[in-house]
Amino acid sequence: MPTLAYLLLGSNLGDRAARLAQARHDLAATAGRLVAASALYETAAWGLTDQPAFLNQVLAIETDLAAPTLLAACLAAEQQQGRERQVRWAARTLDVDILLFGQEILATPTLTVPHPALPARRFALVPLAELAPQLRHPQLHQTISELLSACTDPLPVQRITA
Template identity: 75%
Template sequence: MSEVVAYLLLGSNIGDRAAHLQQARRTLAATAGTVVAASAFYETAAWGVEDQPAFLNQVLAVCTALDAPALLAACLATEQQAGRERMQRWAARTLDVDILLYGDAIIDTPTLSVPHPALPGRRFALTPLAEVAPQLVHPQLGQTVSELLATCPDPLAVQRWVAH
């Protein structure tokens, strides 16, 4: 199989959030492919279940030879290595790794939907994605990431994070 560029969203809101994202980047670089671009860290209030700590998010562009199901397995293994426990949807977590886009593929299976179906409505995903790939076109909607961000209905503020 030839290589494809996949865009992954990392998120953490438990413990040393920045360290979780940094370790995830190292793990994914070792297991999923070459990280060809990485956004800054962005902080946003929790989405879904709001009574929890703020998230740090980062987007990685990964050049991978893995097919989409194998990349998903690598993402899930990276979450597990970081101590992710799945007890409640949208609960606080040490690490979340989502596949936002996998080349221009459109995938809809019981275990994987790509492009990520919620991407157009999530500012915390679009903001870091727009930093690394503003002109990337959503394969279903035909709009660039910048255009999606400009019309995103999500009211949550997303701020570039600076370590204290």
């Protein structure tokens, strides 16, 4: 039975919208069936702030892949768009994070789901709440809407597409 996974896409280099569109296509081809995609949202860079603003989007994907295999598909999508991992939180062509993987809780040296920073990042919660406001976080037992209401991240998240 497929697992419903929520992925966060982000880009702040080049044609950001085109990069996210290509990532949607690539992930639908390799990771599973694209069930839904949020609007695109623009947010100032988080972490290292002296860089271009990000476009972010959340995808809901039904996948038959195990979480580590889904991570490999996400990393492959990043690499196809020239992602280089040299400095943490640096500008990037594409970033793909697994926010949630069904109701699974997983902590390995290479993958932690739910994403540990999800409750603290408005740029992830806003598009996720668009798709699944009543979804409960498997560890915190709060809905995504509740997490968003409690989020103290001050960065504004601006919806740019319908």
